[in-house]
Amino acid sequence: MLTGALLILAPLFFGFALALKNRRLMTIIHYSVEALVYFILALLGLGLGQMQGLSSQLGAMAGQVSALVIVLFVANMAGLWLLHRWKPMLSEPRDVARGGAGYLRLFMAALKPLLAVLVGVLSGYFVLPELPQTEQLATWSLMLLLFLIGLQLRNAGLSLRKLLMNTQGLGIALVLVISSLLAGLLLVPLLDMPWNQVLALAFGFGWYSLSGIVIGDSLGPAWGGVAFLNDVLREIIALAIIPLVIGSRPGMAIGYGGATAMDFTLPVIRSNGGLGCVPVAIASGFLLSFLSPVLMGVFLSLG
Template identity: 40%
Template sequence: MFSGMLFIFTPLVVGYFISISSQSLLNKINKTTSNLIYVILALMGLSLAALDNLGQNLQIILKFTAVFFTCLSLANLAVLPLVDKFLPIQTDASNSKLPLSSMALESVKLILVVGGGLIVGLALPYELNWVDTASEWILFLLLFFIGIQLRNSGLTLRQILLNKHGMVIALLIIVSSMLGGIIAAQILEIDLFKALAMSSGFGWYSLAGILMGDAFGPIYGGASFMIELLRELIALVLIPLFIRTRPCTAIGYAGATAMDFTLPVIQTTGGVRCVPIAIVSGFILSLLVPVMMLFFVSLAS
């Protein structure tokens, strides 16, 4: 099991050691990474189409999504207000309005890609045995590019260690998510390590869905994708509502997306003081998603 984890984890580590100074090259890598995510999500849809008893399996995916999302959200929101209470920060609150609907549409596009793959898979009169192999090879390439992105994100170890708010938020998200995963495992009566792996997505829906799908099949992959995508969509609503009174809670609930997708919302509604906290917490969680998820995958029965 550990050999399989290392085989998948290697391209991420190799990519992380590559430093790139050319901004144009980094832009090309970012664009390629986004395109690969769409490709793998479409392949996830094809994998769902190849499942026997598709209707029943879709019900299982929705059940897993509902239970995990509820347990993880409640666990996260139970502890994040402690940061606001004991480590309060002053925000530069803004009344600026962001087109949240257009940002939410970007997330909806990803659902449409998976759905499109599902429809195409159901319509094709061919065997889909090649899908899993294709997904694995594209996953390796994607992890390599993600490693490069993390290395060249602009954050140094010193910047991370000096931002106590970001580190505490990330720690609380990790611990509370593990507790939420344990509860979800008991409710659904599934393997504990599979549940902990599913709880390690921290909002990174594309990578979480891809890794879980590669490890345990499209049911777990589809559920992980939906769980983390829901976190992002809910975060887009919660951040403007709570950033003024509970900024750390708002930033923390965004999870890994605080350093990229939801960062514009955090900056506009909370001000520049929230930005370093969001970037550090989001960076730590983004870095740990593949590490923790692959670790628990290797332990799962």
């Protein structure tokens, strides 16, 4: 399993090692990443739809997702609250004019991954009940996605040194890792599975396209579906709580967004928390995006 984890992680580091200067190529990469994400999510759904006894496992999956979401939410927010008490972060006044319609559009966009998985589930259940290459195709697609994301991270105009020197962003990322680790250990008896697998589930940080396929490839489509739902719900909950929390406790709002703070939830963070929150969100989101596949791969390899 260690070899498989390293093979999945290698494209991320290889992509991060390459510097590109062609803007047109970076634009193509951006749209390719977006298309690949939805393709991978549809494959995840396809694997779920092809799973024997899917209907009988839905109740158990709902309980597992609920446990993950609730325990991680409480642990992450408690850790971020303690960080706020120790080193408070101040936000600028809210930019109300930039909230509204843009926020609603983002919230609706957060439902698109669920639709992609649903299409895959229905296809696997009714149309393609037997497609033996689904798992291999998903794995190769994920490796390509990680390579392209590595390119994006390297060529986003971000200095790794400056990101690591952003103490607030670094602190948020570390608190999220530590609190997720503690939450994972608390979840071991609830989920009734090996501790290393539970910790792998806890380290998705909202990156649902990654966690769903990595966990599904290692633990089966049911757990892949659980990992996906846990992380997509983090994104949806983050969109809901950011406007409520960021005015008084910006670090908590940014931190719960996890890896999405550098991309999907960033516009909501900017419009509600001001420009001062943007470097912190990018720093914490970048670090968590980099750590998520590494931590999942390491803990899954311990099995």
